[in-house]
Each structure stands twice: as structure tokens, then as C-alpha cells.
Amino acid sequence: MNWLTNFVRPKLRALVSRKSAPENLWLKCPKCEQMLFMRDWEANQEVCTHCGHHMRIRPLKRLPHLFDEGRYELHPLPRVPSDPLKFRDTKRYDARLKEAQAKNEGTGEALVVASGLMAGRTMVVALMDFDFMGGSMGTAVGEGLVMAADLAVARKAPLIVFSSSGGARMQEGILSLMQLTRTTIAVRRVKEAGLPYIVVLTDPTTGGVSASFAMLGDVHVAEPDAIIGFAGPRVIQDTIRQELPPGFQRSEYLLEHGMVDAVVHRHKLRETLIRLVSLFMDPLISESRSVAVAAG
Numbered sequence: 001m002n003w004l005t006n007f008v009r010p011k012l013r014a015l016v017s018r019k020s021a022p023e024n025l026w027l028k029c030p031k032c033e034q035m036l037f038m039r040d041w042e043a044n045q046e047v048c049t050h051c052g053h054h055m056r057i058r059p060l061k062r063l064p065h066l067f068d069e070g071r072y073e074l075h076p077l078p079r080v081p082s083d084p085l086k087f088r089d090t091k092r093y094d095a096r097l098k099e100a101q102a103k104n105e106g107t108g109e110a111l112v113v114a115s116g117l118m119a120g121r122t123m124v125v126a127l128m129d130f131d132f133m134g135g136s137m138g139t140a141v142g143e144g145l146v147m148a149a150d151l152a153v154a155r156k157a158p159l160i161v162f163s164s165s166g167g168a169r170m171q172e173g174i175l176s177l178m179q180l181t182r183t184t185i186a187v188r189r190v191k192e193a194g195l196p197y198i199v200v201l202t203d204p205t206t207g208g209v210s211a212s213f214a215m216l217g218d219v220h221v222a223e224p225d226a227i228i229g230f231a232g233p234r235v236i237q238d239t240i241r242q243e244l245p246p247g248f249q250r251s252e253y254l255l256e257h258g259m260v261d262a263v264v265h266r267h268k269l270r271e272t273l274i275r276l277v278s279l280f281m282d283p284l285i286s287e288s289r290s291v292a293v294a295a296g
């Protein structure tokens with residue numbers, strides 16, 4: 001009939017039908033190797049319905065499960081110079097960055113900052129995105145965390161960070177390393193304002209992130225079976241020349257050894273965070289509890 005029906009409609013149809021192709025309906029659990037029906041797996045917050053394995057879930061998929069009625073506000077990250085060192089390895093860094101941004105629509109960097117109500121209380125949440133250049137921390141992530149901390153202080157809200165990172169962003173060299181101190185100072189400001197700072201360690205939390213803000217929480221909650229550590233096990237094994245114990249650098253091992261305060265299933269995260277924040281911020285409830293304990 002016209003250009004719209006002859007050209008645009010078939011193109012749209014092709015796009016839609018490609019999405020519903022059978023190979024996109026199923027996926028295999030990397031742990032138990034069972035086939036999972038995509039829709040069930042998504043409804044289960046990307047936890048295997050057979051063995052309970054927690055797969056890496058992206059920030060925008062996680063957010064609706066955290067806030068009241070799944071409603072929240074996204075805060076765009078401050079703009080930073082995109083390639084300050086004009087870095088080039090096999091590819092130019094700005095080209096690599098653009099490619100990652102094109103692939104990850106909705107999140108322009110390895111961090112997403114959101115705020116909203118959780119059990120009626122305002123919370124600021126910053127989530128790292130491992131799918132965006134390995135969750136690497138460059139200037140944009142550092143700026144984003146500083147912004148999230150400032151936002152928490154301004155709104156007198158707790159700051160909750162979901163960490164997931166391979167470490168510093170090598171393409172930004174020393175500027176990337178500077179974010180270790182900047183983010184440390186940022187979370188310090190939240191604590192100085194008397195507000196809780198809670199870290200949820202998710203798979204994997206390694207490198208510079210584990211050497212800065214991710215290990216400075218008032219409470220450290222971890223998702224099951226997540227890898228958490230600074231250097232990888234092979235590097236450690238080669239350095240100390242000793243066999244590492246089974247489960248080394250996994251959430252459960254770190255819980256046993258006092259590095260993590262609790263290992264919490266993804267389905268229980270929201271209620272756990274609400275309870276933790278309430279313990280910090282509602283003195284009346286904790287007082288009445290201690291009175292009850294004393295009386296009992």
C-alpha cells in the first residue's frame with residue numbers, strides 16, 4: 001500500500017519472529033546442565049528452578065524485585081570524558097566502549113543507580129553490571145558511586161550496593177585506580193551521616209572493587225556460591241605454592257571464615273535488606289526487642 005506497510009511492517013515482523021525462535025526459549029543451567037524454560041527462569045529471578053544455582057542477573061532485571069510494587073527511579077550517571085588516555089589495545093577504547101553501549105541498551109555503563117521505596121522507606125541502590133565490560137570500574141562507575149552516596153546523604157536514605165566486577169578498568173589506567181580512594185571516601189560520607197551502608201556481594205566480586213567500597217559495608221550479604229576475592233585462585237596458588245581448600249573464595253566459605261555476614265537466596269534479598277535497614281534505623285523496635293529479651 002505504502003512505504004510503511006510494504007517495507008516497515010515486514011521488517012518489524014522479521015525482528016519479532018526472530019526473538020521468538022526456539023533457540024531463545026530454552027537455556028541450559030551451567031551448574032546442573034538441566035534445560036530451563038526461559039520464561040520460568042526469568043520469573044524465578046534467573047535462579048535455576050532445578051538446582052537453585054544463581055546466574056548473573058542484570059541490574060534492570062533485578063530492580064523491580066527490590067522496590068515496592070516494582071517501582072523505582074533511575075538516576076543517570078554524571079558525564080565523564082569517555083577515553084581520557086586515548087588508549088588502544090587490539091581496538092581503540094572509545095570504539096570498545098561504544099560497542100558495549102550499543103549492546104547494552106538502557107545501561108550506558110557498568111553501574112546503574114536507582115532510588116525508590118522499600119517497605120515504605122526511601123533507599124538508594126547502586127548495582128554493578130558484569131555484562132558491561134566485565135563490570136570494570138572506570139571513572140564513570142566511580143562518579144556514579146559518588147553520586148549514589150551523595151544522593152543517599154541528601155535524602156537521608158540507606159545506601160545499598162550490589163557488587164559484581166572483574167576489577168579496575170585497565171583502559172583508564174591510573175584514573176581507574178583513583179576510583180578506589182574516591183569510592184572509599186564516598187561510602188565513608190554515608191557512614192558519617194549515620195546512614196547504613198549495605199553491600200550485596202554477587203558473582204563475581206573481584207579485583208579493585210573488592211579492594212575498596214565492596215568490603216566496607218556495615219553488613220556484607222552475599223548471594224549463594226558467588227566468587228568473592230581480590231586475585232583469582234590460580235594466582236594465589238602459584239604465589240603461596242599450596243593447594244587451596246575446596247570452596248575457596250566462594251560465599252559459603254567466606255561466611256564460615258567471617259568475611260561475609262550472611263549468604264542469602266535471591267528471593268529473600270528484599271526482605272533481608274528491609275530487615276537489616278530497620279535494625280539500623282528504627283531504634284524503637286530494636287529497643288523494645290532488647291527489653292523483651294531482658295524481660296524474658
Ligand SMILES: [Zn+2]
Pocket residue numbers: 029030031032033034048049050051052053
Ligand atoms: Zn541448575
